[in-house]
Amino acid sequence: MTSAALPSPRLRIACLITNSEIGGAQSHVAALLQAAPAGTEMILLAGGDGPLFGIAARAGAHVIRLARLDNALSPWRAVGALRELLQALKQARPDLIHVHSAKAGALGRIAGFLLGIPVVYTVHGFAFKPEAPLRQRTAARVAEWLLAPLAARVICVAEAERRLARSLPVAAERIAVIANGIPDTDQRANPQAPLRRIVMVARFAAPKRPDAVIRAFARANLHDCELVLAGDGPRRQAMEQLAQQLAPGRVRFPGNVADIAALLASAQVFVLASDHEGLPLSVLEAMRAGLAVIASNLPGIREQIEHDKHGLLVDHDDEPAFSAALERLCADAPLRGALGSAARLRWEQHYGLEQMIKATWSVYRDALAGTPRAARVPT
Template identity: 45%
Template sequence: MKVLQVITKGEVGGAQSHVLTLCRELTRQGVAVQVAIGGAEPHPPLANALEASHLAVHRVPALGNALNPVRVVRAAWALRGMVREQSPDLLHAHSAMAGVVARLAGALTRTPVIYTVHGFAFKAGHPWKRRTVAFAMEWLLAPLTRRMICVSDHERRLALVLPLPSRRVSVIHNGVEDVAVPGNSAASTAEAAPAIAMVARMAQPKRPDILLHALAQLRGALGYEVPATFFGGGPELAAHCALAHRLGLQAVRFTGDVDDVAAQLAQHAIFVLASDHEGLPISLIEAMRAGMAIVTSDLPGIRELLPEAAHARLVPPDPAAWAAALRQLIESPALRARMGAAARQRYEQHYTAQRMALAVRSVYAAATSRTH
């Protein structure tokens, strides 16, 4: 089988990490994969990583996040030409605008389209204008979708309002490749201040500000500052750096984007992810793989990922609640170890790359069967 994956941008992010992992694992399982990436950036991180894995990459400069009708038509036409040249059996789109362009190109070339929803833009938490436009787009294009993949059951329930038969909607949880990283004994011992890590793009819907305020409150409660590292770049990075400075936080680091997330997490004991809304966050699965104690936002997709208190602490968007949850873990090495082991076990059972790719292949087979 030959599949052309399509993604809106090649920046560092959860959807991009998903595509890279999926492509590598599908290749191992015998699927011929190529990737079309939107945007005009000369060497986006995703393209570099794919090429390093010997995967073919194509560029669609007109494809971007903005809903500009002229650019959408240009991108769809360019992708149409790519499909006619490469003759894939399927198009597999990731993220909203790639979903728009791929479904138009699929209709023009009579190529089936799989659309993975990493998080609907019409759900609560987005501005109402964006929600309205996103819902209209998804409604109009649903009939052009051969199969839809949702990364959580919460997203699947949202999909059921669209004019798409429920049998064409599947839930496939994100997965990440397992990696062998030398452990760091400092991350799990009873030191005074176990280090905290957050991996997130510094932009909405992520909320590093909540953690920064919680760290300031913890400093007052504990009498010392807990070290924390924020991994990830983005348009709000400077604003969060400024907030840390205003709060007088001395043990906070902002690294920007990094390539060695697994190795970096091995140097930390506690993982946090604060966000206003999520699908099924890749960064949390990476933390589960690392066997870290986790504190994260209490959101539908995250509840699905980490359903029990044994797996993680899920907290509301209140710095005091975050500070309380973090203090509990900081003061109990035994609790950190138990939660980290439970999170790692859940990763092994449900969120490996192999499991994800096998499920995606079954969707591909259904999409190309005569009884689709």
């Protein structure tokens, strides 16, 4: 007589991120939660009270709000957040923790080490890049150096981030490069249409530079065109005041926009200015829409966009050059169309959601099995 086979236990994956607000890292986490395969229980742990909790719940994930987890730099606040996280993880009992963002990445790696749970750490952008302020750069490098050995696997979203990761005490075979991916949509822009709208989608906080975009837009000789700065954050009020001073009545601040695809489809040009970046999702969204892109000339963005082929790369602190790039694109509808078509094709070839999900789950399997093998999606 043979006994019936017992059902396999469900795999439990915990995704930890500092804040539940809208942003690139949060969109990345949302995609992972929504694309989890059958037989997997996904758990979201995050601070704040943002829309990511609702997205996770609708995807069938178990949601845990961490009241003490935030971006504050207070060591005492961090200790309290770690205690709260440890208690939550003991109750959730995940098989693996996938951490995102700086503070959650630090606390999650410590918690995983203390509880004996493997941790996968996705680096959406190291904070010790040369472009970052010295104090922030130094603190970030020390923290990453101390915590690097605690991650079973490190996922970098760009080759530029992998090069930084190699300067840390982490074995090369534990580092994977998986480019960000986003799902397709049927909403497309018509960049060759008469220029009426330029859009930037970003949080109003460092390292984003909406001030540089406002200044370049105000300087450029553009008529019958509005600049839309979508997003929210601590610098929004200051940017509204700057826009009123430099380009009164010509800059809109709609806040967090639920349907980004529709907003981008209504535009003819997309811009993004940042002091440093990993592989920004907002640029991918613009590429998916078939928009011509003007973006800061940064290593991660250079992996997305080749200058004069998929968009224009600029030094956002060079106001005359940034304005000239805006004027060039705005005056040349065929160029906007050609760049937009090339950007869309590049997105189709390299930045779809399926590639990212498949590669990420391969890293999960390796971390759980303890097999040192790097996964990579071409960028």
